Amino acid sequence: MAELLYRLGTFAARRGWVVIGSWIAVLAIAAGGFLIGFKGLATSFDIPGTASGEVIAELEEQLPDFAGASGTVVFETEDGEAFTEAQKDAIGALVDDADGLPDVSGVVDPFDTEAERAEQAAKLADGRTQIADGEAQLDAGQAQLDAGLAQLDDAQAQLDAGREQATAAGFPTDELDAQQAALDAQREAVAGQQAELDDARAELETQQQRLDDGAELLGFADGIRMVSEDGSAALVNVAFTEPRLELEQASKDAVIDHFESEPIDGVTVSFSTDIAQGVPKIIGVGEVVGVAFAAVVLLVMLGSIIAAALPIVTALVGVAIGALGALAFSGVVQMASVTPILGVMLGLAVGIDYSLFIINRHRKQLLEGAEPIESIGLANGTAGNAVVFAGTTVIVALLALNVTGVPFLGLMGTVGAISVLIAVLIAVTMTPAILGLLGIRVLGKRARARIGQVHHEDAKAKPMRTWRAIGTVLVSAAALLAIAVPALDMRVGLPDGSSEPADSASYRAFMTTEESFGAGANGxxxxxxxxxxxxxxxxxxxxxxxxxxxxxxxxxxxxxxxxxxxxxxxxxxxxxxxxxxxxxxxxxxxxxxxxxxxxxxxxxxxxxxGQAAINIDISENLLDVLPLYLAVVVGISLLIMILVFRSILVPLIATGGFVLSLFATYGAVVALFQFGWGADALGIHTGPILSFLPVILVGILFGLAMDYQLFLATGMREAYVHGAPARLAVARGFRAGRSVVIAAGLIMISVFGGFVFAESTMIRSIGFGLAFGVLVDAFVVRMLLMPALMHLLGRSAWWIPKWLDRILPDVDVEGAALERRHHATPAA
The missing domain is CATH 3.30.70.1320 (Multidrug efflux transporter AcrB pore domain like)
Incomplete structure (x- = not known):
């Protein structure tokens, strides 16, 4: 690989404009693909096979009107008084005209709904009155029947007495028989009237039961209101025909535009996150500031404006290709809005760093008097080889997100991996091409005056004291564990309106709904x-x-x-x-x-x-796959580092340090975004941690941690293999690689940190997690904890079973064999 990269570097240096033109052509193709294929991004997430997903599938089949997305438009009077009739009419007119909006299946007028509720209550009251009246009439009728029956009983008694006397006297009973027949007929009529009365009473009881059931149901729904009790706020429910994952952003924007098209005097309008949450900006002010800070770091380290600009230019080209290329496929696959932004984060950070590693190596060789073209090839074969290997670890870690079985997470990992791959390819082709065009100008004037004045920094390196190494290990580990403590109380979820910026429509809608209708009305x-x-x-x-x-x-x-x-x-x-x-x-x-x-x-x-249940399902599933993914990543890290460092303990140290920095990052994220420690200063609203953030942090931070481990520990191994005592080799390797790792770490932190000031809460938490993770891993684990442990282990750090050493291929990450074959000849 080193020899191939050497040849690629020298070719690019000699054919600079050809290589640069080729990348510009790739950029143009990506831009064309974006213009043709971009179909919008999703602002929500889903995982197939969840309990809520099964319910939605059942609704789609049997109650399709309730399977689509929905949202709320919130109206509120500015003075806190009840809506006037004119304001109600204006809102009603907007509701009536909203039925024709794209993908809208129905819009509910809150005032009509409340009127229907009042009408139902009035009907119940009227029904109770009517039933009471009916019962009174039935009671009166029953009293009349009872009185008539009593009269019939009296008549029967008199008739029976007369029959007894007539029979005793021997008189005929024909007249009495006629009277008995008439009495029987009257009694039968009364029985019929009683049956009718009983039927009427039974029907009345049935109606009473229905009325009671209706009143009970209405009582259960008493807490569901569309207009607040004081009449100052109203909720307009908007139902869509499409499920939330398939609902186009244009349809949501159309709803917003419609309800904002005719402002109502004295009334403000806001929208729930289901409607207002749009696609976040890929690049904002914070990101620009982050890149500017990275430029300052580059300028301080490289001492030349031209050299400092080069990594940023190449990184921006890579980011543009990666982002446009990813967005071009948004019409083919369901892509979450955060996916291309993650690619931009990674592309910027690693793109700048990888180019920096090659430029830094090339500049050192130029200062030693090397010929420029040969130096570019050698830098590409040595530092570029390390870049390829480091980039591969990041790519593997990101692609491993596909093992989680979560489609949107796997796609995020794939897009991020492609962005890193593009950054690697640009670093080993476009960077040498521009360096070839620049020639000796990559050095500043002061640096050019020092060409040929070789300084052996290794001679100044001395092993650290053992007591200091012990103290460093104890203090570093204790500090990381202390920072990780809040992670024990981590709650995961997806952001709602309460976590949006205070001046956003989503936040206003959420807070108005909570204050006027109760917190539960938001979910x-x-x-x-x-x-x-x-x-x-x-x-x-x-x-x-x-x-x-x-x-x-x-x-x-x-x-x-x-x-x-x-x-x-x-x-x-x-x-x-x-x-x-x-x-x-x-x-x-x-x-x-x-x-x-x-x-x-x-x-x-x-x-x-419902949205709350869906969020719970997604969060629970993502948390369940975290241990599996962490195990896969840790396993990969051990295998890769055993191969690179030909050691058992060094990979264990590196992996243990990564786990410590990871959990410290979790603790810091929880402290800021869930506990709210320092959140006010950044304008952050607290809530549960973004459900897929823990998984994302594992993949990205692992890859970046291995980058820094690689650039520090390979120098230590090189010094040890060349005969330096183990502890001195640690000091020499650390001294040789510290400046570039410090610069790379600061660049990563500044780029990721710029996203902390994004509008989207999701992007903020990802940016902070990555920035803090790089901070503790690069500056605490890799530059403090790891060298101290290596010092304490001494020669045993490089122990490996002989049988394993024989079967492992020699990857030669630093390109030592290449350096022996190709010496950077001094410039004429």
Whole structure:
């Protein structure tokens, strides 16, 4: 590999414009692909096979109107007073005109809904009055029948007495028989009237039961309001025909544009995250500042504006190709909005670093008097070889995200891996090409004056003292473990409106809804009930009531409302309002409790969906795959480093240090984004940790940690192989690689740190996690803990079983064999 890269470097140096032109052509192709293939990005996430996914699939089949995405438009009066009639009419007009918007299946007028609620309550009251009146009439009729029956009993008694006297006297009873027949007829008429009265009373009791059931259902739904109690806020529900993952951004933008098209005097409008959460900007002010800081670091290290600009230029070209190329496939695969941004993060950071490693090696050789073209080839074969190997570790770690079985996470890893691959290819081709065009100008004027004045830094290196190494190990490990403590309380989830910037429409909508309608209104649950087949209408109503009763009895449920029944009567849907918001621990517990409920009446099974339940399912699944992914990455790291360093203990040290820095990063992320320590200064709203962040951090930080391990430990191994005592080799290798690792670490931190100031909460947490992870891994683990442990291990650090040493291939990451074959000849 080293020899191939040497030849590639010399070719690129001699054919600079050809190589640069080729990359410009690739960039143009990527741009053309973007213009043709870009179809928009998804702002939500999904994992197939989840419990909520199964419920949604059932809804799509039997109740399709409730399977699509939905969102809320929030209206609020500016003075806090109730809406005027004119304001209500204006809102109603906007609602009426919204039905024709793309992908919109229905829009609910809040004032009509509240009027219907009041009408239902009035009907219930009228029904109770009518039933009371009917009962009074029935009671009066029963009294009349009872009085008539008493009269008939008296007449019968008199008739019986007369018959007894007539029979005793021997008189004929024909007249008495006629009277008995008339009396029997009257008694039969009374019995008929009694039957009619009993039927009427039974019907009245049935109506009373229905009325009671309706009142009970209405009482369960009492906490679901569309207009606040004080009349100052109203919620307009917007339902879409497409599922949330398939809903185009243009459709959501159309809703926003429509409801903002005609401002209403004295009324503000805002939108829930389901509507307002758009695709975050790929590059913002924070990212520009981060790159500017990286430029300062490069300028300080390289001492030349031209040399400092080179890594940034090549990195930007790589980022442009990677981002445009990824977006070109957005019409083919479902791509989350954060996916290309992750590629930009990685492309910028590693693109600058990898180019820096080659430029730094080339500059050192020039200062020793090497001929430029030969020096470029040698730098590409040595430092470039290390870049290829380091980039490969990052690529492997990112591609391993596909083992999680989570499609959007695997795609993120794949896009990130491609971005890193492009950065590697540009580093070993375009960087040598530009260096060839620059020639000796890559050195500043002061540096050119020192050409040929070789300084042997190794001579100044001395082993650290053992007591200092012990102290460094103890203090570093203790500090990392202390920072990791908050990670024990990590809660994962997906961001809701409360975590958005305070001046955003999503945050205003979330807070207005919480203050005016209760926290649970921001995260309603959609509960389905599978009913037995063959039920008539009355039985379906009874089953709905029984389900509603069961749901309302659960803790942390504030309201329940039946919203639909399928045409075959076998699936009923209910809206359930929890006591707290979608990311609250109580809502999480409620979803689990509802899913664990036994079948109602023995045969009615419940399912739970809704945005809160979907977020819980996604977070739980991602947390479940974290141990598997961590095991895969750690296993890969051990194998790669055993191959590179031909040692058993060095890989164990490197891997153990990575695990420490990883959990310290988790702790810092939890402290800032969940506990809120220092969040106010950055304008961050606290909440659960982004559900896929822990997994993403494993892959990316592992790859970057191996980069720094590689550039430090290979120098140590090289010094040891060349005969230096083990502890002196540690000092020499550290001294040789520290400057470039410090610069690379600062560049990574500045680039990732720039994303902390992005508008999207997701991007903020990813940027902070990566920046902090690089900080502790590069400056604590690789530059403090690892050298100290290597010092304490001494020669045993490089021990490897002889049988394993024989079968391992010699990868020669630093290109030592290449240096022996190609000496950088002095310039004429």
């Amino acid at each position: 309603p649950l959609l509960v389905t009930a599978s009913l037995p087949s063959g039920l008539d209408d009355d039985a379906v109503d009874a089953a709905q009531l029984e389900v509603a009763r069961t749901l309302s009895e659960q803790p942390d449920v504030t309201a329940v409302a039946p919203i639909a029944v399928s045409e075959d009567g076998e699936l009923a849907a209910f809206q359930v309002i929890p006591a707290e918001g979608p990311n609250a621990a109580s809502t999480d517990a409620l979803v689990r409790e509802l899913r664990e409920l036994p079948a109602i009446d023995g045969d009615i099974e419940l399912g739970v969906a």
